[in-house]
Every structure is written in structure tokens, then in C-alpha cells.
Amino acid sequence: QEVEFAMNTSATPDVLASPFLDVMFNEEKVGYVIGAFGMILRSTDDGATWDPWIEQTDNTRRMHLYGLDERDGVFYIAGEQGLLMRQDPQTQQFTTIETPYNGTYFGVRALPNLLLAYGLRGNLYASRDDGGQWQQIDTGINASLISAVDAGQQMIMVSQSGAMIALDKLSLSVTPLHASRVGEVFAASGTGRDSEMVVTFFSGAKLVEIAKAN
Known part of the structure; x- marks a missing residue:
């Protein structure tokens, strides 16, 4: 009923007015779009x-949903006011994962033996037991974290301001990175090379070189 109402009241017929903010599919052609x-x-x-x-x-308050990830056929969703959800493989229901943070999460990464949730004001949390216990990571970044790019043994965390850090997947230690300034960043993606990534911002996409800060 909500979807039908949104379609019927949209300024453009048969087009949902709610913005979509992320989309992901697995190899079995199952996927979700959230917004x-x-x-x-x-x-x-x-x-x-x-x-x-x-x-x-588990989102009766209709919090905005910002980020998706998938691991072994199970999808994860990150949203505002500390909302983090994991899909039940049997019922397909997305159920809440309790976290120690009640601010907005802009993304989630579900890696083997490591679950990451990140968002406002550089907040980054890591769990080794799929959300049972959490460790806050001191990123040294005040801007919102909006992307996590896989780079081998490290995850490159990218902020809205363009500041970046490398997070070691094993030790969870943080290394500041230097990257050329590109303005407000909307998203980032790897290229297959650890020394560079593609970032998108208002005027388009740009290849950015990254290196350890001095």
C-alpha cells in the first residue's frame, strides 16, 4: 500500500518519489535497492x-537506508540513528543488529570474520562475531565516512571531505593516507591497484592517487 501510494502521488506518473541510495545483487541474481x-x-x-x-x-520508524553489503548470500543494511540490519536466510526478514552508536551509518561491510559499520563524524565500529560485540576504531577523521574500499589486507575508509585512512583487517590499526583534494566526495571505488581509486563528486569521477601520509 505504501508503494502504491508513493507511485500515485509522485509528480512523475509510475515513478517512485523516494530517492534510492544504494543497490546490490549477488551471483544468484537476488538483489535489493534501498533508500x-x-x-x-x-x-x-x-x-x-x-x-x-x-x-x-525491523524499521517501523521508516529510517533512511543508506548502505548495503552481502556475504555468503546474506545481505546487510545500514541506516540512520544507529540502524544496522542483517537478513535472516530462512525468513528473508531483515532484523536489527544492536550497536553502541545511535548516529547515522552510511555504510556496512561484511567481510570474512569482520563486520564494519561506519558513518557520521568519522565513526567506525568493528565486530569479529557478526555484531555480537563491537570495538570503536579511532579514525582521526571528523567528516562522515561514506565508502570502504577493499585493498588486500587493508580497507581504505573514505570520508566526505576526501580524507582517507587504511584500516588493517587483522590488527584493526589505522594508517593515515594522503590523497589529492577533490572536493566533497560522494563515493569511492577500487581500481585493482592499491595506490589509486576512483572517487565521484559533484562534477564527475576522478582517478585519485593515494599514499601513506608523512
């Missing part, structure tokens, strides 16, 4: 058709 006001749609045919999935989430 503002708790909007979430599910597809099992690589995006050819979609089903509303709002009622399958």
Missing part, C-alpha cells in the same frame, strides 16, 4: 521485476 524513508525493494531476477520489502525489515 529514503525506509524504502526497500527486492528482486530475484537481476532487476527485471521488483517486490516491496518494507514490511520485511
